[in-house]
Structures are given as structure tokens and as C-alpha cells.
Amino acid sequence: MLYVGLDFGTTNSSASIYDGQHLTLLPLDPVNPNPTVMRTTLFMTREGERFVGREAINRFTTANVGRKIEYRWQNFGAYELVNDKGEIIRQTIGALIDSNQPGRLFQSLKTLLRDADYESTEVFGKRYELEFLIAIVLRMIMTRIEHIVGQPIDRMVIGRPVNYADDPEQHALAFARMRKACELADIPDFAFLPEPNAAALAFARTAQARQRALIFDFGGGTLDVTVIETDGAGGSRVLSNDGVPIGGDLMDQRIMKGKLLPHFGSQSTVGPQRLPFPAVITEHLTEWQHILELSKPKFQRIIEDLLISSSQPDKVQQLQTLIMQNYGLPLFEAVERAKVTLSQHPQTDMRMQVPGINIDQPIERWDFERLIGPDVRAVAACVDRAVAAAGLSHADIDVVLRTGGSSRIPAFVTMLTKRFGNSAMVEMDPFTGVAQGLGIAAWDDALYAQLKA
Numbered sequence: 055m056l057y058v059g060l061d062f063g064t065t066n067s068s069a070s071i072y073d074g075q076h077l078t079l080l081p082l083d084p085v086n087p088n089p090t091v092m093r094t095t096l097f098m099t100r101e102g103e104r105f106v107g108r109e110a111i112n113r114f115t116t117a118n119v120g121r122k123i124e125y126r127w128q129n130f131g132a133y134e135l136v137n138d139k140g141e142i143i144r145q146t147i148g149a150l151i152d153s154n155q156p157g158r159l160f161q162s163l164k165t166l167l168r169d170a171d172y173e174s175t176e177v178f179g180k181r182y183e184l185e186f187l188i189a190i191v192l193r194m195i196m197t198r199i200e201h202i203v204g205q206p207i208d209r210m211v212i213g214r215p216v217n218y219a220d221d222p223e224q225h226a227l228a229f230a231r232m233r234k235a236c237e238l239a240d241i242p243d244f245a246f247l248p249e250p251n252a253a254a255l256a257f258a259r260t261a262q263a264r265q266r267a268l269i270f271d272f273g274g275g276t277l278d279v280t281v282i283e284t285d286g287a288g289g290s291r292v293l294s295n296d297g298v299p300i301g302g303d304l305m306d307q308r309i310m311k312g313k314l315l316p317h318f319g320s321q322s323t324v325g326p327q328r329l330p331f332p333a334v335i336t337e338h339l340t341e342w343q344h345i346l347e348l349s350k351p352k353f354q355r356i357i358e359d360l361l362i363s364s365s366q367p368d369k370v371q372q373l374q375t376l377i378m379q380n381y382g383l384p385l386f387e388a389v390e391r392a393k394v395t396l397s398q399h400p401q402t403d404m405r406m407q408v409p410g411i412n413i414d415q416p417i418e419r420w421d422f423e424r425l426i427g428p429d430v431r432a433v434a435a436c437v438d439r440a441v442a443a444a445g446l447s448h449a450d451i452d453v454v455l456r457t458g459g460s461s462r463i464p465a466f467v468t469m470l471t472k473r474f475g476n477s478a479m480v481e482m483d484p485f486t487g488v489a490q491g492l493g494i495a496a497w498d499d500a501l502y503a504q505l506k507a
Contacts, residue, residue, distance in 0.1 A: 056205050057502075059492025060195065061213045061249065064164045064301060065274030065459070067094045068486045069199055070493030077256075077490050080202055082195060083107040091485045094164065096191050099157040100178050106194045111383070114159040118380040120409075121156075159383070161343065162303055163188050165275045167228035168219040185231050189238035196239065209243035211496040211505065212236065213488050215276040216248045216297030245495075245505035249273070250280035251292055252491030253457050253482060258282070258290035259494060266293075266446065267453040268437070270470060271488060272460040275301040277433050281444040281451070293444035298436045300429050302460040306389045307340045309417065312425040314389070314404070315339060317413050318373035322366035331364070332356060335373070345382035354378075375410030384408075396422050397462045423465045430465050437473065448473045455480050457487035 058080075060069045068091055069080045083092035085108040097110035105113055158177050166172045166184055174183045200206055218228035229246075236244050250269040257267060261284040269280040278297040284290045315321075320336050323329060335356065338344040347353070357377070360370045376382060388406050395402040396419045406413040423430070441448060454474045460466070461484060471479060483490075495501050 055208045056200075056203055057493075057496035058199055058207055058210045059213075059252070059489055059494070059496045060210055061252070061486070061489040061492055062164065062192070062195075063094055063213075063273050063488075064162050064276070064303065065094060066485055067092045067195065068489035069195065070486070070489045071203070072493040072497040074497060077493055079486050079489065080199055082198055083109075085109045085112070088485070092195070094161070094191065096160040096163070096187060097157050098160075098177050100155070104190060104194065106191055110159060114157060115383065117156040118159075119384060120379050122378060160187055162275065163191070164232075165303065167231045168221075168224040168299070170224070170227055185235040186238055188232070188235035192235060192239035192241065196241065207242065209245075209496060209502065210241050211245050211247050211252075211492045211502065213249040213252050213492050214246045215299075216250065216278040216280070216295045217276070217299065219299050245502060247492060247495050247505055248278065248280065248295060249488045250278040250295070250297075251282075252488045252495060253455060254280055254282040254290055254292070255491035255494045256482065256487055257453075257455050257491075258284045259288050261288075261290075262286060265452040266444075266450055267455055268441065268451050268474070270437070270454060270456045270458075270461055270466075272433075272456070272458040272463075272466065273301050274303050274459070275299065277301060277436060277460075279437055279440040281440050281446065293446070294440050296436050296440040296443065298432055300432060302390075302393070302458075303341075304429060305393055305426055305460060305463065306386060308425040308429070309389050309393060309404070309422065310386070311336075311340050313415055313417055313421070314385075314413070317369060317415070318376060319360065319364055319366050319369035322360075322364045322369060324360065324365075325363045328365075332360075335360075342382035342386040345377060345385075346380075348377045372411050372413075379408075379410065381406070381408060381411060392417055393422070393463075394459075397464060419464065426463075426465060430469055433466060434469050434473075437470070451478060453480055454478045455482055455487075457482040457484055459484050 058069055058071055061067060067082065069082055071078050079090040081089035083089050086092060092107040093111060095106060095110040097105045097114050172184055174181050196207055214232065218225045250271040253269045253271055263286045265284045267282050267284065269282065271278040276297055277300050280295050281293040282290045283293060315336055318339060320331050322331055324331060338348050357370065357374050361367050364370045376385065385406055388404055392402050392404040396417065401416060401418045404415045404417055441451065451474050454470050
């Protein structure tokens with residue numbers, strides 16, 4: 055029997071299996087430098103091919119970066135209707151499309167689960183529901199696992215955030231949609247476990263004494279906190295859970311908004327009246343997927359006007375190159391690298407030198423911490439709530455277990471250290487700690503039965 059734990063993350067995914075003694079992390083992404091960590095991405099080509107992980111990003115980058123976007127009108131048919139005078143009116147259905155787009159890249163699909171306004175999208179004339187896009191990724195992951203192990207999956211425990219959103223209705227919507235995606239992927243038998251609870255299982259397996267631990271799971275889309283008590287014999291019980299929709303992707307947006315927008319004209323004035331730069335443009339620059347929207351003709355007309363009327367036409371020219379030459383994803387990958395570097399060094403340079411764009415932006419750690427200050431305070435409040443809900447004080451916590459890539463950001467480490475002391479700090483593998491616990495949960499028949507109940 056093949057029982058699998060899957061950490062389906064906003065940014066990265068990983069999977070494990072457990073036999074009662076040994077945990078094995080599965081090499082989901084042979085193209086990635088760390089094959090046990092797969093980027094949660096999907097690339098769909100015009101010809102219908104599908105790719106996930108690092109290969110999806112590589113194929114998108116190779117096919118799109120530097121490509122000129124060209125729009126043309128495409129007719130999709132016509133329909134007839136009768137007006138109030140009894141006259142038959144024929145209406146043509148059509149849209150402007152990117153005529154030479156080789157494929158669509160989807161990233162951070164998990165974050166969209168809580169967005170009721172995002173129901174579906176069109177990919178080369180075919181409409182896909184969000185749940186079906188996620189199901190495609192899940193199914194391809196399953197196929198890889200079955201190929202690696204050499205047998206079909208019998209059941210799977212899948213990680214989920216404590217709270218997909220602050221709003222209970224949004225959380226319920228996201229949970230229902232994720233369940234539907236698993237059903238569409240034809241996972242034979244599955245259950246969900248909050249991600250920090252899974253990390254707690256992995257920790258409890260090796261804990262040598264009775265301890266009270268706070269699990270601090272900080273991923274790409276959410277921050278989850280769980281307080282547990284271990285029994286020193288491999289068991290544990292959950293005392294409290296909490297979470298907020300703050301993650302690494304939001305940290306990237308803070309850098310983009312706080313440090314990089316001026317490189318694209320945001321501080322320029324417009325026209326003889328020195329009007330402010332249009333907010334409708336800058337609002338689209340905080341996520342790379344939204345940058346693609348700016349290539350549409352209605353936005354390009356605005357940008358063409360800005361090339362003439364802006365006080366910084368050279369910066370607007372960089373903006374136009376960013377949009378029309380598809381440099382949005384490389385820009386945000388450079389932002390992410392800068393963020394990671396700031397966890398190790400007090401300063402870094404965020405550079406992007408490509409034809410038409412020249413950025414060399416120093417970023418100091420103290421300035422980054424200023425930008426994320428509100429997020430640090432929101433996360434601190436979440437931690438305090440979880441401790442209080444467990445009926446404990448900060449002094450009662452023996453171990454603070456950090457996992458997730460964003461848990462390495464020094465501002466959050468400092469916040470935790472001030473509350474619990476340096477001696478309590480322990481770091482799990484930031485990218486696979488949750489997956490390890492999910493593998494244990496999948497193997498444990500009694501726990502699995504509880505999750506299914």
C-alpha cells in the first residue's frame with residue numbers, strides 16, 4: 055500500500071512516504087537544484103502540452119521573455135437575440151488576444167482559492183475553472199510519485215493552512231474548492247491536515263522529552279501557528295491553532311512597492327498640471343501576473359500618453375519594456391533572490407540589466423524591515439493569540455520550531471526570540487518539514503481515521 059503526504063504549497067510543494075521507521079522525501083522535481091522541492095507552477099502551451107515545477111518556469115521564460123506582445127481581434131462566433139420590438143439582432147462574440155503567446159504560466163494558484171471573484175480563466179480558447187487548474191498540477195504530481203515508487207497511490211494526506219483567509223466565509227470557500235480539486239484529480243482517498251500540525255508530528259517523532267512547542271510555519275501564502283505538547287514517546291497533542299494570510303509573496307510585493315516602483319516612473323508627474331502618476335498602472339506592478347494585464351491595448355494607450363506627458367519618459371520607457379517584453383517574472387525572481395539574501399546579509403543589490411531595463415537598487419535590511427513592519431506586528435499578534443488560546447504564557451514554551459522559507463527572515467526571528475528566548479529557537483528544514491509530518495499522518499491508520507471523521 056502506498057500512503058503519501060503532500061505539502062501542496064503556494065510557492066513550493068514536496069511529498070514524503072513513511073514506513074513506521076524511515077521517512078523518505080520524494081524527488082518530485084528532477085530539474086530543480088533540490089529535487090525534493092518542486093515549484094508549484096503550471097505551464098500550458100498553445101499546443102496543449104503541460105509542464106509543472108522548474109521546467110514550467112524555464113519553458114515560460116525561454117518562450118516569452120523578450121517576445122513582443124501583439125494583440126489581434128479573434129471572433130468566437132455569433133448569437134441572435136430578439137429586442138423589445140420583436141426584431142432579431144445578430145451579435146458577434148470576440149476578443150482581443152495575444153496572437154503569438156506560446157503558453158500560459160500559473161503560479162500561486164493556492165492563494166486564489168479564497169478569491170470568490172476568480173472562478174475561471176481562458177487558455178487558448180478553452181475555459182478552465184480554478185479547481186481544474188489545481189487538479190492538473192495534483193494529477194501530474196501523483197503521476198510522478200507513482201513513477202518514482204513504482205506503484206499506485208492508495209491514500210494521501212494533504213496539508214492546508216490553518217486559515218486560508220481571515221474571513222471565515224473565504225476560508226470555507228477555499229477549503230471547499232481545494233477538496234473539489236482533489237476530487238477532480240482522482241486522488242483515490244485523501245484527507246487534510248493543517249500544515250503546522252504536520253510539522254508538529256515530524257518534531258514529536260524525535261522529541262526526547264515532554265515539551266511544549268510552538269510551530270511557526272511561514273510559507274509563501276500564509277503564516278500558521280500551532281502550540282503542541284509532546285509526550286517524549288513520539289506522541290503529541292494540539293493545544294491551539296491560529297494563522298493569518300501573510301506569506302513570502304507579500305514580502306516580495308512590499309519590496310516591489312517600496313523600492314522598485316520609482317524605476318518605472320511612479321514618482322513622475324504627468325502633463326503641465328503635474329498630475330500624479332496613474333494609480334491604475336502602479337497597482338498592477340505589485341504581482342508579476344498582473345503586469346501581464348498591462349499589455350492590453352487599453353493600458354498601452356495610457357502608457358503611450360505617459361511617454362509624451364510624463365516628467366520621466368525614460369522611466370516610462372522601462373515600464374513599457376517590462377510589460378511588452380515579458381520581463382515581469384524575471385523581475386520578481388530577482389526580488390525574491392534579494393529577499394533571501396537579506397536574511398543572510400545586512401544589504402544587497404537588486405539588479406536587472408536587460409535590453410531596455412537597467413536597475414541597480416541597493417536594499418538594506420533595516421529598510422526592508424521598515425517595509426514589512428505592519429506584517430511583523432500582525433504575525434506577532436497571531437503568535438500571542440495562539441499562546442493565549444493554549445492557556446500558556448511565553449515562558450511556558452520550551453521550543454519554537456520554525457519551518458517555511460519565510461521563517462528565516464530576521465525580523466520574524468527577532469520577534470520570536472524576544473518572546474521566547476534564543477535557547478528555544480529550533481529550525482526545521484524550511485521546505486520539507488511539513489511534508490515529513492504529512493507522510494507520518496498518512497501512514498498512521500488511527501490518525502488518518504480521525505482526519506477522515
